[in-house]
Amino acid sequence: MSLVRVHNFSISLDGFGAGEPQSLETPFGHAGQRLHGWMMATRFWDPTTGGAGVDDVFAERHSIGIGAEIMGANKFGPPGWQDDADWRGWWGPNPPFHTPTYVLTHRPRPSLEMEGGTTFHFLDASPAEALAVATEAAGDLDVRLGGGATTIREFLTAGLVDHLHLVQVPIVLGRGTRLWDGLEALEDTYDVEAVSSPSGVVHLTLTRRAATSA
Amino acid sequence: MSLVRVHNFSISLDGFGAGEPQSLETPFGHAGQRLHGWMMATRFWDPTTGGAGVDDVFAERHSIGIGAEIMGANKFGPPGWQDDADWRGWWGPNPPFHTPTYVLTHRPRPSLEMEGGTTFHFLDASPAEALAVATEAAGDLDVRLGGGATTIREFLTAGLVDHLHLVQVPIVLGRGTRLWDGLEALEDTYDVEAVSSPSGVVHLTLTRRAATSA
Ligand SMILES: NC(=O)c1ccc[n+]([C@@H]2O[C@H](COP(=O)([O-])OP(=O)(O)OC[C@H]3O[C@@H](n4cnc5c(N)ncnc54)[C@H](OP(=O)(O)O)[C@@H]3O)[C@@H](O)[C@H]2O)c1
Ligand SMILES: NC(=O)c1ccc[n+]([C@@H]2O[C@H](COP(=O)([O-])OP(=O)(O)OC[C@H]3O[C@@H](n4cnc5c(N)ncnc54)[C@H](OP(=O)(O)O)[C@@H]3O)[C@@H](O)[C@H]2O)c1
Numbered sequence: 001m002s003l004v005r006v007h008n009f010s011i012s013l014d015g016f017g018a019g020e021p022q023s024l025e026t027p028f029g030h031a032g033q034r035l036h037g038w039m040m041a042t043r044f045w046d047p048t049t050g051g052a053g054v055d056d057v058f059a060e061r062h063s064i065g066i067g068a069e070i071m072g073a074n075k076f077g078p079p080g081w082q083d084d085a086d087w088r089g090w091w092g093p094n095p096p097f098h099t100p101t102y103v104l105t106h107r108p109r110p111s112l113e114m115e116g117g118t119t120f121h122f123l124d125a126s127p128a129e130a131l132a133v134a135t136e137a138a139g140d141l142d143v144r145l146g147g148g149a150t151t152i153r154e155f156l157t158a159g160l161v162d163h164l165h166l167v168q169v170p171i172v173l174g175r176g177t178r179l180w181d182g183l184e185a186l187e188d189t190y191d192v193e194a195v196s197s198p199s200g201v202v203h204l205t206l207t208r209r210a211a212t213s214a
Numbered sequence: 215m216s217l218v219r220v221h222n223f224s225i226s227l228d229g230f231g232a233g234e235p236q237s238l239e240t241p242f243g244h245a246g247q248r249l250h251g252w253m254m255a256t257r258f259w260d261p262t263t264g265g266a267g268v269d270d271v272f273a274e275r276h277s278i279g280i281g282a283e284i285m286g287a288n289k290f291g292p293p294g295w296q297d298d299a300d301w302r303g304w305w306g307p308n309p310p311f312h313t314p315t316y317v318l319t320h321r322p323r324p325s326l327e328m329e330g331g332t333t334f335h336f337l338d339a340s341p342a343e344a345l346a347v348a349t350e351a352a353g354d355l356d357v358r359l360g361g362g363a364t365t366i367r368e369f370l371t372a373g374l375v376d377h378l379h380l381v382q383v384p385i386v387l388g389r390g391t392r393l394w395d396g397l398e399a400l401e402d403t404y405d406v407e408a409v410s411s412p413s414g415v416v417h418l419t420l421t422r423r424a425a426t427s428a
Contacts, residue, residue, distance in 0.1 A: 013406075013418070014394035015228055170406035170418075174398025180228035184388025192227075192384035196410040204227070204384075 002135045003142040003162040006152055007062040009179075010035040010167045010201075016176035017149035024078045027090060034171055038201045054197045058165060067138025069097050070130055072151030073105035074177075076120070082107040089120060097146075100137040102130055104151060127158045149177040156183055164190070164206040216349045217356040217376040220366055221276040223393075224249040224381045224415075230390035231363035238292045241304060248385055252415045268411045272379060281352025283311050284344055286365035287319040288391075290334070296321040303334060311360075314351040316344055318365060341372045363391040370397055378404070378420040 011017050012035070019029030028035060043050035044059035073082070081087040082105065089095055089112075098117040108122035123130050134143045145155055155161050166179070190206040197203060225231050226249070233243030242249060257264035258273035287296070295301040296319065303309055303326075312331040322336035337344050348357045359369055369375050380393070404420040411417060 013229075014397070168408075170401055170408065172394060172397050172400040174394075174396065180386060180388075182388065183228070183386050186386040187384055192414065194382075194384065194410040194414065194416045196408040196416060200406065200408065202408045202410060202416055 002067070002138055002140070004131065004145055004155065004160055005066070005142050005163040005165075006145045006147070006161060007165045008039060008059055008167060009147050009149075009152065009165065010038070010169055011149075011179050012169055012171050012173040012176075014172050014174065015178050015180045016173040017147060017152075017179050018074075019173050019176040022074060022078055027078065029176055031171075031173055031176065035169055038167060038169065038197070038199050041199065051199075053199075054195065054203065055199050055201065058167070058203050061165070062144070065142050066099060066144045067141025068099050068134040069101040069144045069146045070134050070151070070155075071101065071103055071146035072148050073103060073107075074150065075146060075148050076103045076105070082109070085109075088112055088114070094118070095120075100134070101146075102134050104130055127155045127160055131155075131160055149179040153179060153182065156186065159189075161206075162208045164204075166204040166206070168202040168204060170200050216281070216352055216354070218345065218359055218369065218374055219280070219356050219377040219379075220359045220361070220375060221379045222253060222273055222381060223361050223363075223366065223379065224252070224383055225363075225393050226383055226385050226387040226390075228386050228388065229392050229394045230387040231361060231366075231393050232288075233387050233390040236288060236292055241292065243390055245385075245387055245390065249383055252381060252383065252411070252413050255413065265413075267413075268409065268417065269413050269415065272381070272417050275379070276358070279356050280313060280358045281355025282313050282348040283315045283358045283360045284348050284365070284369075285315065285317055285360035286362050287317060287321075288364065289360055289362050290317045290319070296323070299323075302326055302328070308332070309334075314348070315360075316348050318344055341369045341374055345369075345374055363393040366393060367396065370400065373403075376422045378418075380418040380420070382416040382418060384414050 019031035022029050038055050039045050039059050042056035042059045043052045044056050076089055077087050094116040095114050095118040101118055101120050103122050105122055106124050108124050112120040190208055193205045195203045233245035236243050252269050253259050253273050256270040256273045257266045258270050290303055291301050308330040309328050309332040315332055315334050317336050319336055320338050322338050326334040407419045409417045
């Protein structure tokens with residue numbers, strides 16, 4: 001069974017997955033790189049200078065056993081990228097996905113084949129429909145849900161996420177896109193574990209509980 | 215120098231310090247006792263059956279070196295308690311404060327002397343004014359800020375809190391009174407530390423950074 005997994009999704013203490021405004025100059029708004037500083041200090045990010053501790057152990061799971069990614073339109077580009085026929089994502093010619101990658105957008109366009117195995121496909125579809133396509137493409141492997149917060153919330157609400165790894169960073173953003181809205185009682189269907197790291201972040205893992213028969 | 219300290223203030227993953235609706239039957243709204251289950255399992259709460267680990271170490275700080283408490287009106291009683299001349303707080307004849315205790319309310323009433331050293335005083339005053347009164351009463355000891363979220367936020371915004379201990383509980387409440395609103399960039403003036411406990415909660419301590427001269 002192919003799983004739907006979220007990895008390394010970083011939030012502030014007040015639950016924001018990005019600041020504001022999102023723009024070409026500031027992909028994460030006023031959050032800047034602060035949500036991902038913990039990751040840039042891992043071996044996963046930089047094999048030469050990075051650390052190999054608990055942050056790294058969590059971070060590298062991002063790449064293991066994944067056959068496709070699904071992301072939201074606002075992760076793929078700044079507001080208005082749909083009006084730019086030449087926009088090919090933030091990541092240069094060889095994006096770090098290396099699998100079919102499905103971008104959810106109300107304004108789809110033709111697929112983009114990149115170097116290194118990443119092909120961007122654009123879908124205007126419900127979470128369940130998009131997941132069916134991505135699962136098919138992933139074969140025996142899992143599907144990574146890449147964010148942002150809006151898309152993760154949408155898939156959680158639809159009951160489609162098996163494993164959610166969040167990284168709570170010790171900053172208060174105050175504004176941006178918030179993860180937790182509308183997710184009351186998530187703990188009824190997920191086991192929640194928290195592990196604090198010496199780096200100052202807290203790794204939260206939410207693992208969907210196996211269905212028990214009544 | 216007398217400090218202003220918050221202890222054992224429990225919040226959900228999404229930052230709520232109480233659920234809704236607050237009422238005589240449900241002081242914490244739909245949160246019930248879930249925000250404080252961790253504390254009820256400590257020796258601080260129950261010397262006979264409680265544990266003595268990290269949760270207990272944090273919990274017992276609540277009582278050490280405190281000479282006065284300040285709390286908000288909604289901690290003192292359910293909505294409308296101001297219309298009940300007989301309301302004397304939730305805690306029975308011998309409340310667990312054992313010091314002068316200042317209740318911030320727009321509808322003050324005469325002071326109430328209880329058993330065990332607690333006297334409730336009712337103040338319609340700014341945070342700074344209330345703190346001046348409480349600090350005077352506390353003598354050489356510290357002032358505890360008892361919550362709820364609205365009152366803590368108000369004192370943080372006024373720059374009056376030295377030490378903030380939060381306990382993040384692995385539940386998503388979805389609604390209630392939220393702690394983090396309007397506190398953008400709190401990390402600029404506080405050192406933040408996170409420690410996860412085997413019980414599943416995360417202890418967050420925010421310690422005001424010593425002022426550095428420019
Ligand atoms: N904190 C992290 O670890 C992390 C990870 C990834 C991304 N991010 C950041 O998060 C921000 C983006 O997050 P976000 O919450 O603003 O947005 P998002 O989840 O990336 O994208 C939401 C948008 O995707 C499109 N969409 C979503 N579901 C759809 C569906 N079922 N059908 C059609 N279109 C659909 C809609 O765009 P349209 O209607 O415009 O087409 C929607 O407004 C960016 O700043 C990004 O850099 C952070
Ligand atoms: N999570 C925890 O660990 C924890 C700890 C303590 C309490 N609680 C819970 O939190 C809830 C209460 O929190 P809350 O945020 O709703 O309210 P709160 O902070 O207890 O009280 C806010 C109210 O206090 C009065 N007030 C505050 N500042 C004032 C000022 N400067 N001057 C005059 N009046 C002032 C106002 O009431 P009026 O205008 O009506 O007078 C205001 O609406 C309760 O459910 C309580 O059980 C939780």
